[in-house]
Amino acid sequence: MTIDLFETPERLALAKVTADFTTREIVPSLSQWEDDELIPREVHQALGRVGLLGVGYDESVGGSGGDSIDATVLTEALIGAGASGGAYASLFSHGIAIPHIIDAAQARARVGEQADADRLIERFVRPALAGDKIAALAVTEPDGGSDVAHLRTRAVRDGDDWVINGAKTYITSGIRADVMVIAARTGDVGAVGISLFAVDTSAPGFIVTRKLRKMGWNCSDTAELAFVDLRVPNEALLTPEPGGGFASLARHFAFERLSLATLAYSTAARCLDLTTRWVQQRETFGRPLMSRQVVRHDLVEMYRKIDVARTYARSIVCKHTAGKTVLLEAVLAKNTAVAACDEVVDRAVQLHGGAGYMRDSEVERHYRDSRIIGIGGGATEVMTDLAAKLLNW
Ligand SMILES: Cc1cc2nc3c(=O)[nH]c(=O)nc-3n(C[C@H](O)[C@H](O)[C@H](O)COP(=O)(O)OP(=O)(O)OC[C@H]3O[C@@H](n4cnc5c(N)ncnc54)[C@H](O)[C@@H]3O)c2cc1C
Secondary structure (H helix, E strand, O other): OHHHHHOOHHHHHHHHHHHHHHHHHHHHHHHHHHHHOOOOHHHHHHHHHOOOOOEOEOHHHOOOEOOHHHHHHHHHHHHHOOOOHHHHHHHOHHHHOHHHHHHHHHHHHHOOOHHHHHHHHHHHHHHHHHOOOOEEEEOOEOOEOOOHHHOOOEEEEEOOEEEEEEEEEEEEOOOOOOEEEEEEEOOOOOHHHEEEEEEEOOOOOEEEEEEOOOOOOOOOOEEEEEEEEEEEEHHHEOOOOOOHHHHHHHHHHHHHHHHHHHHHHHHHHHHHHHHHHHHHHOEEOOEEHHHOHHHHHHHHHHHHHHHHHHHHHHHHHHHHHOOOOOHHHHHHHHHHHHHHHHHHHHHHHHHHHHHHHOOOOHHHHHHHHHHHHHOOOOOHHHHHHHHHHHOOO
């Protein structure tokens, strides 16, 4: 059943378009982008033109249609054809930002504020899905990322405006984003005091304080930000007060975590692919590595871990697409896929020997890139703790 849903003719076609785009437009330039620590904007626009940025978004907001299964198929195909985790993070950073803007537009339309709703879509969502604007989400702060409920950036009402002061860090696409969804405290301490704002990054007071250099995801720009008397109009406030910001973040965390699970098992699957090819042609002591039983057993273990992670994550994506609440399952899927990926990328580098330790070997990049998946979007320990809470333990 799950397999059928992932292999309908339309989804096989989506996978092919994605793989073709990746082979043609991403793979040949990836090493250069890694050195430049940036992906050219034209790549966002090219992805937008073929409709891939809009997969999973309704056509009424500028998307290409489809659902969470389609978005999963896209990620699998992108990584399977040789893109990197960093390219995925950078090109699809809108995926963690614009759902909050779409929610706000829908809420305004429901209460008859159609003009306001349309403005949000036209100004931020359509251009992001077309690749003309880059969108990002700023939640994490220098004082801590895991404890979202205690963030300190503050927004204070001043007449018809809000004035935001604070700092954010590790923000994907933060260097060149045009629109930033910012989490800021508008009320009391804890989760209830948090709101989300959609901010045009050209506004005075929005400052990129530092470009951050990283272990992996090098082609993805990452920023530290400061907001100094950043003044935004009231319509920038996306969420109902009080506490609407945390609720909106929590609502979208489930699919964000499933997307990271997909990234993890897809990275592992790509590494297994590369390793299987390598051990067939690499000879040691007069025989191909593949001829050694211990190597074949290693490959089978890699395959098993990936298949368990993929089968579980895909089944939860199906439940999510059917409208079921999957908070617990998304957490478990992420931790399962991260564990599989960590082990598989390590074995992939090992079986490549010195070649796997060389910069520009693909498994070396996946080894570095994948390390973040168990930290970002909820660290593994924090996910396990959340699972215990959701199980009432
Ligand atoms: C490359 C990259 C891209 C990112 N992109 C974004 C982005 O676009 N937007 C954004 O808002 N954020 C982003 N982040 C931030 C990311 O979400 C945070 O790094 C993550 O949530 C962890 O927060 P922290 O780094 O402050 O770690 P901390 O909260 O300081 O935790 C440190 C470590 O302590 C452990 N730990 C924490 N709490 C517990 C606990 N209760 N029990 C046991 N162990 C615990 C975990 O191992 C954790 O990794 C990004 C980070 C990176 C590195």
